[in-house]
Amino acid sequence: MKAYVEDIVIALKSTAVSVNGVCIHEIDEGIFRQRYCLHCLDFSCADMCCTYGCRVDVTERDRLLSYARELEPKLGIPASGWFQDYIIEDADYPSSKAVRTQVKNDKCVFNDQKLRGCFLHRFAAGLGLDRHTLKPMICALFPLGWEEGRLLVDSLLEELPCNEHGVSVFEAQKEELGYYFGRAFVSQLQDIASHTDSKIGLGTP
Numbered sequence: 001m002k003a004y005v006e007d008i009v010i011a012l013k014s015t016a017v018s019v020n021g022v023c024i025h026e027i028d029e030g031i032f033r034q035r036y037c038l039h040c041l042d043f044s045c046a047d048m049c050c051t052y053g054c055r056v057d058v059t060e061r062d063r064l065l066s067y068a069r070e071l072e073p074k075l076g077i078p079a080s081g082w083f084q085d086y087i088i089e090d091a092d093y094p095s096s097k098a099v100r101t102q103v104k105n106d107k108c109v110f111n112d113q114k115l116r117g118c119f120l121h122r123f124a125a126g127l128g129l130d131r132h133t134l135k136p137m138i139c140a141l142f143p144l145g146w147e148e149g150r151l152l153v154d155s156l157l158e159e160l161p162c163n164e165h166g167v168s169v170f171e172a173q174k175e176e177l178g179y180y181f182g183r184a185f186v187s188q189l190q191d192i193a194s195h196t197d198s199k200i201g202l203g204t205p
Contacts, residue, residue, distance in 0.1 A: 012025055016181045019181075038167070055099070060137070083100070143156065144169060
């Protein structure tokens with residue numbers, strides 16, 4: 001099964017580079033067409049998007065491990081059980097090396113199985129940190145993802161109850177895209193959206 005939905009590909013005028021080094025040089029039109037409910041806790045889906053864990057850059061892994069002393073007692077899982085040992089060679093990630101998070105009780109090890117959502121998001125807030133300090137980029141951008149320099153929609157979205165609700169994936173994740181790639185990148189995508197046949201996917205339904 002493909003990890004991402006294939007759609008019409010649109011080349012960018014210039015390569016966009018995220019604050020942590022992810023490079024994007026083209027986008028799939030599906031980011032404007034497919035819909036997604038940003039307020040996913042409104043759906044009784046039991047956090048299905050967290051079922052398989054996630055792939056993170058080894059630098060993100062190491063950053064999380066640096067907080068092990070504070071995080072272990074709150075998460076209730078030792079740091080040795082947070083990540084798989086196998087290193088994945090993946091040029092899509094800034095260091096070209098990635099690992100997957102472990103899955104516990106059919107959810108990512110960092111899923112908050114009591115309150116739902118991402119435990120790292122709440123943990124960072126509790127420390128007075130910006131959530132991006134600890135929450136992996138792939139999780140913050142979901143259902144957006146990237147592959148071979150292309151920004152696209154994760155095919156997992158099609159399995160989730162939040163699919164086809166709310167606004168376009170692009171509109172839902174504009175704030176996160178702005179954080180990682182800057183306002184100029186978001187403005188470029190907004191301009192592309194306004195000149196495609198998919199602008200029906202923007203705004204409220």
